[in-house]
Amino acid sequence: MDTISWWGMLGLGAFHGINPGMGWLFAVALGMQEKRRSAVIGALFPMALGHAISIAVVVFVIALAQRQLPEGVLRIACATVLFGFGVYKFFSARHPKWVGMRVNFKDLTIWSFLMASAHGAGLMLAPLLLRMPAAEASGHMHHASMGMTDNAVMLLSAVGVHTLSFFLVMGIAAVIVYEVVGLALLRKAWFNLDLLWSIALMIAGIVTLFLKH
Amino acid sequence: MLQQWKPDPTFYPSPKMAIEAPIEDVAYVAAPRDDDNPDTMCVVDLNTASDTYGQIVNKLELGVRDEIHHFGWNACSAALCPYAPHPYIERRYLVVPALRGSNIYILDVKEDPKAPKLIKTLDANEVEERSGYTRPHTVHCGPEGIYVSALASAGSEEGPGGIFLMDHYNFNILGQWEVERGPQSLSYDFWWHLGYDIAVTSEWGYPAMIENGVSLEDLGERKFGHKIHIWDIRHRKNIQTLDLGDDYQMILELRPAHDPTKAYGFVNAVLNMNDLSSSIWTWYKNGDDWGIQKIIDIPAQVPENPDDLPPALKDIGMIPTLVTDHILSLDDRFLYVSCWGTGEMLQYDVSDPFNPKHTGTLKIGGITKSHPHPAAGPVSGGPQMVELSRDGKRLYFTNSLYVAWDNQFYPEGANGWMVKADVDVENGGLELDPDFFVDFGESRAHQIRLQGGDSSSDTFCYP
Numbered sequence: 001m002d003t004i005s006w007w008g009m010l011g012l013g014a015f016h017g018i019n020p021g022m023g024w025l026f027a028v029a030l031g032m033q034e035k036r037r038s039a040v041i042g043a044l045f046p047m048a049l050g051h052a053i054s055i056a057v058v059v060f061v062i063a064l065a066q067r068q069l070p071e072g073v074l075r076i077a078c079a080t081v082l083f084g085f086g087v088y089k090f091f092s093a094r095h096p097k098w099v100g101m102r103v104n105f106k107d108l109t110i111w112s113f114l115m116a117s118a119h120g121a122g123l124m125l126a127p128l129l130l131r132m133p134a135a136e137a138s139g140h141m142h143h144a145s146m147g148m149t150d151n152a153v154m155l156l157s158a159v160g161v162h163t164l165s166f167f168l169v170m171g172i173a174a175v176i177v178y179e180v181v182g183l184a185l186l187r188k189a190w191f192n193l194d195l196l197w198s199i200a201l202m203i204a205g206i207v208t209l210f211l212k213h
Numbered sequence: 214m215l216q217q218w219k220p221d222p223t224f225y226p227s228p229k230m231a232i233e234a235p236i237e238d239v240a241y242v243a244a245p246r247d248d249d250n251p252d253t254m255c256v257v258d259l260n261t262a263s264d265t266y267g268q269i270v271n272k273l274e275l276g277v278r279d280e281i282h283h284f285g286w287n288a289c290s291a292a293l294c295p296y297a298p299h300p301y302i303e304r305r306y307l308v309v310p311a312l313r314g315s316n317i318y319i320l321d322v323k324e325d326p327k328a329p330k331l332i333k334t335l336d337a338n339e340v341e342e343r344s345g346y347t348r349p350h351t352v353h354c355g356p357e358g359i360y361v362s363a364l365a366s367a368g369s370e371e372g373p374g375g376i377f378l379m380d381h382y383n384f385n386i387l388g389q390w391e392v393e394r395g396p397q398s399l400s401y402d403f404w405w406h407l408g409y410d411i412a413v414t415s416e417w418g419y420p421a422m423i424e425n426g427v428s429l430e431d432l433g434e435r436k437f438g439h440k441i442h443i444w445d446i447r448h449r450k451n452i453q454t455l456d457l458g459d460d461y462q463m464i465l466e467l468r469p470a471h472d473p474t475k476a477y478g479f480v481n482a483v484l485n486m487n488d489l490s491s492s493i494w495t496w497y498k499n500g501d502d503w504g505i506q507k508i509i510d511i512p513a514q515v516p517e518n519p520d521d522l523p524p525a526l527k528d529i530g531m532i533p534t535l536v537t538d539h540i541l542s543l544d545d546r547f548l549y550v551s552c553w554g555t556g557e558m559l560q561y562d563v564s565d566p567f568n569p570k571h572t573g574t575l576k577i578g579g580i581t582k583s584h585p586h587p588a589a590g591p592v593s594g595g596p597q598m599v600e601l602s603r604d605g606k607r608l609y610f611t612n613s614l615y616v617a618w619d620n621q622f623y624p625e626g627a628n629g630w631m632v633k634a635d636v637d638v639e640n641g642g643l644e645l646d647p648d649f650f651v652d653f654g655e656s657r658a659h660q661i662r663l664q665g666g667d668s669s670s671d672t673f674c675y676p
Contacts, residue, residue, distance in 0.1 A: 029295035095299040183226035
């Protein structure tokens, strides 16, 4: 992966982390319900884990597809799915359904996995993933392609970098809102990040379509 | 459907913040009829600067003999709840079930809040087929959809009654809510402690016990509800039933603390069979279990002239208290209790939910007493459906319970009215606004909803 891809992973991690629907808002609520900051912090770990699993699934599916499908087909397929999903999210306010505030580690991991998956968090990484060496390998067999192990390590690192950035931004947002800003933020400064998110998906789709190799 | 960029401004994360909400300009009042004219949703102008302040400025005609009763919003502050946040939905539709006709009306109030538009009707067949229930009653906007309670099962018109879900975007009925109902069969109100994943349901009676007036035979046999049920919301499972004892008949309105960290609430028992008194009970979390305890007894009264009693009460010779509704202020401090029989509105400080302090009394109407209103003279009926502004300063209430029951207890007539009381939120106490009297004529006046939200419309997920 080149520098752009790594920064992209970091940047999108931050973008996912800042979205209240991905975790920090729930962490704040749990802290308020239990009246202790440790409940805020404690919630961040399972949320990061659930997010990482959701991302990893997409990352590895795309990596496998890269080995099986011609580069152009995969690129157009990813672009179509991304753009279509973005358009759908733009017009539909539908949201994942979950009920329950009394949640343990497992519940929060599942919750975060569902939220990330339903929002297409992993999908959004597609243009970055398609820039990877494996993609080159399918198109240009004469280049030295990466070994399976090296490739897996790199993909895991990508998920790790994304998740770390997600975790930090989500954590900082949660602690600042819990300790300093308070819930007034939800009325004053909250704008529809899901709508922005849907636009991001559409942009990711367009970028994917015009990826250069 | 294009989404909004900003959260609906009427949503508040916490009850504390909702108290700061702007003053309401409009009230919606359900107005059923006792004749072949249609029920109406009435719009009352509450903007003090308006020429039509305190008047009905619009009536939207709905079904005939439908008994529109309790109604609610498609969405409310629960949309901010952290586990499924979707704050860009708009609070713009009133979901209006008909308790007798079983139709559900969806009214859009966005374009002109004073002119609700009927945009969708779910007729009784559709409601019954899709929900499995009949006689829909209470509506609450939940974090992931609209919850509606109903008195009975479709077809049998007997138990079990229960709760069904509606989609809050397209108003499709999604079906029965309960997975394991345990011993619950009678149904009426429901609400919840979202911070604890707990719902609470109460018990009234089946349609046959109420629709021709209160069945005195069933009452004599103590067949009306005397329990509340505690539910695990995540698993939709009845986890505990609290029995108040069958001395207490009809357990109606559930008012949980608005602060989601507080695990207690208040419910009214309409009739104590031994002395016709009414009572208020506090349910509360007690370790892993839930308990319930009576905190207020409000005695029946002796009429000055027993001949003034309606036929149903002649033999008994007493005026039953008939506490049929109550409302809890958003700061969880004051509870207002409607005594429909004795014609009183009582205010209690319930800061300590087990040691209420009586802080105010207001008298209007009542069986045999008919305490007058300064602007209207003698009035029929008594204080019944009560609603409180979010800042806790303006209390509005109406006089009709249920058409067939109005006729039983107030056979001389129960023309609808709505009045207002001003509340001293610092020291307690309430005073009737002498100039505010909304006359509904031959329509009955039942539940009130205030524009933007009130003290029984929203659930908050943050303290």
